[in-house]
Amino acid sequence: MIELYFMLEEPSMKALLAELLPRVIPEGINYYLIKHEGKQDLEKSLPRKMKAIPQTARFIVLRDQDSEDCYELKQRLSSLCATGGRDDAVVRIVCHELESWFIGDLQAVEQAVGRIGLARRQEEKKYRDPDRLNNAAQELKKLVPAYQKISGARSIGRYLDVHNNRSVSFRIFIQGIFKAIV
Secondary structure (H helix, E strand, O other), rough: OOOEEEOOOOOOHHHHHHHHHHHOOOEEEEEEEEEEOOOHHHHHHHHHHHHOOOOEEEEEEEEEEEOOOOOHHHHHHHHHHOOOOOOOOEEEOOOOOOHHHHHOOOOHHHHHOOOOOOOHHHHHHHHHHHHHOHHHHHHHHHHHHHHHHHHHHHHOOOOOOOOOOOHHHHHHHHHHHHHHHH
């Protein structure tokens, strides 16, 4: 039996994945969502936690890019995984922040918040490529003033379409899941 551990930067990632993964992970695979209290907590504890979990387990590390260089960040996280004895861990970076994934599927946001007309805005220039937004959380807050990180992640996660999202980093994350379980 495959055990898959998701090492997550923050609680909102856990809230999102708790809703999304049951529609993605095949039956017979156990998965665990390990949340951290920010990027420093994640990076500090990654090697230690990886060493403590059985060697048969597989890992996916998920962290926001924020303003860091994506390639350097991925290299640093991969190095931390190797220090933890898990050089086969799948490292995925959210470009630039989790809300980019939500803006990549405004249909899901519309369904989650019940605000008619949001999905039509997907074709507007700034929403076509959400990974380019440096301030996706602010943009989402403009679209949905009542948006809150954890409850929003949970409600939008119920509707995110795993096959139709404008965020490239979201699609690469989904591919990473299948890479980890094959």
